Amino acid sequence: MARMASAERRRQLTEAAIRAMTRDGVARTTTRSIAAEAGVSLSVFHYCFDxxxxxxxxxxxxxxxxxxxxxxxxxxxxxxxxxxxxxxxxxxxxxxxxxxxxxxxxxxxxxxxxxxxxxxxxxxxxxxxxxxxxxxxxxxxxxxxxxxxxxxxxxxxxxxxxxxxxxxxxxxxxxxxxxxxxxxxxxxxxxxxxxxxxxxxx
Missing domain, CATH: 1.10.357.10 (Tetracycline Repressor, domain 2)
Structure with a gap:
């Protein structure tokens, strides 16, 4: 996976979260599904958002x-x-x-x-x-x-x-x-x- 600046990675994950939540709803959207939407590992998600x-x-x-x-x-x-x-x-x-x-x-x-x-x-x-x-x-x-x-x-x-x-x-x-x-x-x-x-x- 190409290295990406932290701010850019957060932006990527945020946009992925918006897509996932728009499609599935807030309550049904998990950190795992957001990571999958963004194409990153769950550990990357938790590195960007605590x-x-x-x-x-x-x-x-x-x-x-x-x-x-x-x-x-x-x-x-x-x-x-x-x-x-x-x-x-x-x-x-x-x-x-x-x-x-x-x-x-x-x-x-x-x-x-x-x-x-x-x-x-x-x-x-x-x-x-x-x-x-x-x-x-x-x-x-x-x-x-x-x-x-x-x-x-x-x-x-x-x-x-x-x-x-x-x-x-x-x-x-x-x-x-x-x-x-x-x-x-x-x-x-x-x-x-x-x-x-x-x-x-x-």
Missing amino acids: SKQVLLESVIETITAHYIAVVKEAIRPKATLRETVRAGFQAYWDHVAAHPGEHMLTYELTQYALRQPGFEHLARRQYELYTETYTGLLEELRRTMGFELRVPVPALARYLAAMTDGLTLSLLVLGHDAASAAVLDTITDHVAGLVGDEAHIP
Whole structure:
């Protein structure tokens, strides 16, 4: 087996865990099945992750990073704040539609962590990460588009995380339909109003 840097091996195992958990469910996925999915020995897995808790946190962070990269690319400043916000929500919506299993896994991880003694902190960490993500996106928008937020960043970031949670579950349950564009337009108008006045790129 070719030698691989520890960080790269952890990334490989995390992606393998996401695939295995998406396919088999969190509770039914074992360290052995993850190692097999990644094509490594069980000893390599335990060298990289000393507990299932550490692995699950890595899974949560990696799934979030998957769609945040897409959203960040989409919200490069457009002519107006509304157009920029709308592009971000569309990119996220498209990612959920393209990777439903991965997003379903996030809900399963939450339930698993809340029901498994000693894992409760992972559910809290999951939602803290969502809030931190929105905090960064809001700060980036404020920096690049030069407006003042109408709602304090901590409150707005937490609200957006909760709202996106519901939006995701709705798409997973109801699917993409004729009302989808109108839903995104309504959310965009609401969020743009909370974020700040319509502004043109300096």
